[in-house]
Amino acid sequence: xxxxxxxxxxxxxxxxxxxxxxxxxxxxxxxxxxxxxxxxxxxxxxxxxxxxxxxxxxxxxxxxxxxxxxxxxxxxxxxxxxxxxxxxxxxxxxxxxxxxxxxxxxxxxxxxxxxxxxxxxxxxxxxxxxxxxxxxxxxxxxxxxxxxxxxxxxxxxxxxxxxxxxxxxxxxxxxxxxxxxxxxxxxxxxxxxxxxxxxxxxxxxxxxxxxxxxxxxxxxxxxxxxxxxxxxxxxxxxxxxxxxxxxxxxxxxx
Amino acid sequence: xxxxxxxxxxxxxxxxxxxxxxxxxxxxxxxxxxxxxxxxxxxxxxxxxxxxxxxxxxxxxxxxxxxxxxxxxxxxxxxxxxxxxxxxxxxxxxxxxxxxxxxxxxxxxxxxxxxxxxxxxxxxxxxxxxxxxxxxxxxxxxxxxxxxxxxxxxxxxxxxxxxxxxxxxxxxxxxxxxxxxxxxxxxxxxxxxxxxxxxxxxxxxxxxxxxxxxxxxxxxxxxxxxxxxxxxxxxxxxxxxxxxxxxxxxxxxx
Numbered sequence: 001x002x003x004x005x006x007x008x009x010x011x012x013x014x015x016x017x018x019x020x021x022x023x024x025x026x027x028x029x030x031x032x033x034x035x036x037x038x039x040x041x042x043x044x045x046x047x048x049x050x051x052x053x054x055x056x057x058x059x060x061x062x063x064x065x066x067x068x069x070x071x072x073x074x075x076x077x078x079x080x081x082x083x084x085x086x087x088x089x090x091x092x093x094x095x096x097x098x099x100x101x102x103x104x105x106x107x108x109x110x111x112x113x114x115x116x117x118x119x120x121x122x123x124x125x126x127x128x129x130x131x132x133x134x135x136x137x138x139x140x141x142x143x144x145x146x147x148x149x150x151x152x153x154x155x156x157x158x159x160x161x162x163x164x165x166x167x168x169x170x171x172x173x174x175x176x177x178x179x180x181x182x183x184x185x186x187x188x189x190x191x192x193x194x195x196x197x198x199x200x201x202x203x204x205x206x207x208x209x210x211x212x213x214x215x216x217x218x219x220x221x222x223x224x225x226x227x228x229x230x231x232x233x234x235x236x237x238x239x240x241x242x243x244x245x246x247x248x249x250x251x252x253x254x
Numbered sequence: 255x256x257x258x259x260x261x262x263x264x265x266x267x268x269x270x271x272x273x274x275x276x277x278x279x280x281x282x283x284x285x286x287x288x289x290x291x292x293x294x295x296x297x298x299x300x301x302x303x304x305x306x307x308x309x310x311x312x313x314x315x316x317x318x319x320x321x322x323x324x325x326x327x328x329x330x331x332x333x334x335x336x337x338x339x340x341x342x343x344x345x346x347x348x349x350x351x352x353x354x355x356x357x358x359x360x361x362x363x364x365x366x367x368x369x370x371x372x373x374x375x376x377x378x379x380x381x382x383x384x385x386x387x388x389x390x391x392x393x394x395x396x397x398x399x400x401x402x403x404x405x406x407x408x409x410x411x412x413x414x415x416x417x418x419x420x421x422x423x424x425x426x427x428x429x430x431x432x433x434x435x436x437x438x439x440x441x442x443x444x445x446x447x448x449x450x451x452x453x454x455x456x457x458x459x460x461x462x463x464x465x466x467x468x469x470x471x472x473x474x475x476x477x478x479x480x481x482x483x484x485x486x487x488x489x490x491x492x493x494x495x496x497x498x499x500x501x502x503x504x505x506x507x508x
Contacts, residue, residue, distance in 0.1 A: 119373065123493045132486030157489050196507050232386030232506055235411050239377045242499035245492065249500040252486055253450050 002047070002074050010047075010078045010090060016144050023093045025146035029085040032156045036091050039159035044090040049075055053087070080148045093146060096162040099135050101175035105183040108203055108251050110244060111137045113168055113219050114210030118143050122153020123241035124208075129157035131248040136161060137205075139168040139219075172222040176205075185223045187215055188247055190237065192226030195250045200227070202251050211240055256301070256328050264301075264332045264344060270398050277347045279400035283339040286410045293413035295345050302341040303329055334402045347400060350416040353389050355429035359437040362457055362505050364498060365391045367422055367473050368464030372397050376407020377495035378462075383411035385502040390415060391459075393422045393473075426476040430459075439477045441469055442501055444491065446480030449504045454481070456505050465494055 012018035013026045024044055027036050030053060037043055037057070043065040048054065051069040075084045099109075110128055115121050121143050128136055143150060145163045154161075176185055184204035192198070207223060209215035220226075229238060229246050238246070266272035267280045278298055281290050284307060291297060297319040302308065305323040329338045353363075364382055369375050375397050382390055397404060399417045408415075430439055438458035446452070461477060463469035474480075483492060483500050492500070 123496060126489050126493060127496050129487045129489035130483075130485050130492050153493075155490065160488055229384075229503065230506070231384050233383045234414055235380050235383035235409065237409075238384050238499065239380060239407075239495065241493065242377060242381050242496055245496035245500045246503040249483065249503055252484070 002068070002070060002078070006045075006047075006068075007078055010088070013090065014080050014148060016147070019093070019144070019146050024090050025093055025151060026080065026148050027089045027091050027151055028079060028081055028087070028148070029152070030087045032152070033087045033089040035156035035159055036089055041094055041159055042092040044092055046087065046089045047075065047078065048087040050086055081152075096164055098137075098164050098166065099162075101183060104135070104205060106203055107135075108133050108248070109135045109137065109205050110248075111168065111185075111205050111207040112142055113139045113207060113215045114213065115142045115208070115240065117211055117240075118147045118149035119153045120211065120239070120241045121145070121147075122150040122155075122158075124244045125150070125154040125161050125163065126157040127241060127245045127248060128161050129154075131252050133248065134162060136163045137168070137171070138163060138165050139216075140165050168216075169218045169222070172219065176222060184225070186225050186227050187220055187223035188228065188243060189214060189220070189226045190228060192228040194230045195227050195247060196230065198225060198227050200251060206247055206251065208240055208244055208247075256322070256324060256332070260299075260301075260322075261332055264342070267344065268334050268402060270401070273347070273398070273400050278344050279347055279405060280334065280402050281343045281345050281405055282333060282335055282341070282402070283406070284341045286406070287341045287343040289410035289413055290343055290345050295348050295413055298344040298346055300341065300343045301329065301332065304340055307341070335406075350418055352391075352418050352420065353416075355437060358389070358459060360457055361389075362387050362502070363389045363391065363459050364502075365422065365439075365459050365461040366396055367393045367461060367469045368467065369396045369462075369494065371465055371494075372401045372403035373407045374465065374493070374495045375399070375401075376404040376409075376412075378498045379404070379408040379415050379417065380411040381495060381499045381502060382415050383408075385506050387502065388416060390417045391422070391425070392417060392419050393470075394419050422470075423472045423476070426473065430476060438479070440479050440481050441474055441477035442482065442497060443469060443474070443480045444482060446482040448484045449481050449501060450484065452479060452481050454505060460501055460505065462494055462498055462501075 013024060019025050027033050045066040047068050047070045049072055054067050057063045079088060110133055151158050176183060184201050187207045207215055267278060273279050281287050299320040301322050301324045303326055308321050364387055405412050430437060438455050441461045461469055
């Protein structure tokens with residue numbers, strides 16, 4: 001039986017200010033909860049309609065967190081999903097250290113300027129994980145990483161890819177413009193050189209802009225190259241997560 | 255002022271059986287409604303909180319459909335969106351003729367086996383439009399093209415890409431296996447040859463499977479090649495619309 005305080009805490013984590021206050025976030029579904037447990041994130045508590053799944057953990061007595069059996073009705077009450085999926089976990093947020101800029105020259109890093117749709121951010125994180133990208137740098141006005149819809153759309157990749165929020169203009173200006181770091185900065189726009197033609201280094205920063213406004217002017221001027229995915233039809237644009245996938249595929253092409 | 259019958263019709267179109275019965279579907283938002291009007295789909299009626307946008311059509315008197323001014327409150331009442339967007343249209347479904355199989359050898363065509371998420375289907379249609387793909391062939395158990403969430407996610411591409419529903423096994427068996435048509439059939443799986451290595455013809459059919467079960471066994475056996483997007487990280491899979499984008503990008507690469 002869930003206590004009033006447990007219910008209050010869990011339900012409050014749908015809101016950013018409460019997630020920030022408690023330093024926690026929600027994860028739903030047996031598969032992604034299992035990924036949370038196996039990750040280096042710290043688990044606060046797990047609630048499940050089928051606790052038998054957690055017997056190995058309970059037997060091993062190596063769990064530092066609480067596991068509570070709950071009814072379907074209780075799960076419905078605390079879940080943010082239309083169709084709750086057996087298990088829900090409260091996980092502690094992790095402080096991610098911003099990587100030293102000079103180390104970014106040897107790897108591919110995504111930079112997101114104002115992504116607002118949680119599903120898109122989550123799918124981009126999942127895509128980054130697929131392509132072995134370790135870091136994503138987001139502008140401060142991007143949607144919150146710990147928004148439940150972001151977390152669900154990552155399908156567990158939230159526990160493997162580091163996502164950082166910075167003032168993009170300051171961060172790029174301070175680090176990149178000096179050029180001592182020699183990290184190439186590519187901006188994906190609708191008017192750049194074709195990704196199939198632009199000589200790309202396969203490494204560096206790739207900036208993707210917001211769904212409705214693209215990359216902000218101040219950020220765009222700090223890029224070395226503008227690149228585009230060639231269009232063969234009449235759609236005005238690609239979904240931003242699809243665009244991220246196509247660009248990553250091209251950068252990772254051997 | 256909306257009549258009860260108008261409200262009843264519009265609201266009923268959220269359900270597939272009513273869409274099928276009336277042969278109509280919903281489109282929301284001024285931009286996509288404008289695309290509907292400019293397309294060769296037949297418009298049944300338009301409802302808007304700002305009819306001034308339609309003055310050119312009204313003045314031209316060339317509209318064969320009804321345009322009604324409605325209040326914000328009325329729009330909220332008939333809209334399926336959380337945040338209704340000024341204009342809503344009822345559009346007649348269009349019978350799309352299945353292209354002759356032999357004509358598919360000279361172009362790229364997507365084949366979807368059991369896609370169930372409306373956002374994914376819509377995003378795939380948008381992606382296909384970007385890459386100049388004219389036809390998408392769906393298995394009969396795929397989500398309905400005219401589901402409002404599919405239509406919205408296409409961002410207008412629903413009016414340009416033809417989407418057909420067939421019994422995939424029968425359709426492939428009848429047409430492809432004979433090989434007289436010489437249309438190459440590629441199946442995207444997690445265990446195929448890298449899309450960067452497999453010699454691809456740039457044309458033919460590319461099959462993508464459902465979000466949870468992949469391509470069904472019966473369909474898979476009818477493919478000529480299995481291809482995969484190489485993974486460089488730890489994500490179990492890519493989102494299906496992202497995968498479609500990466501594969502289309504590779505097939506369209508010159």
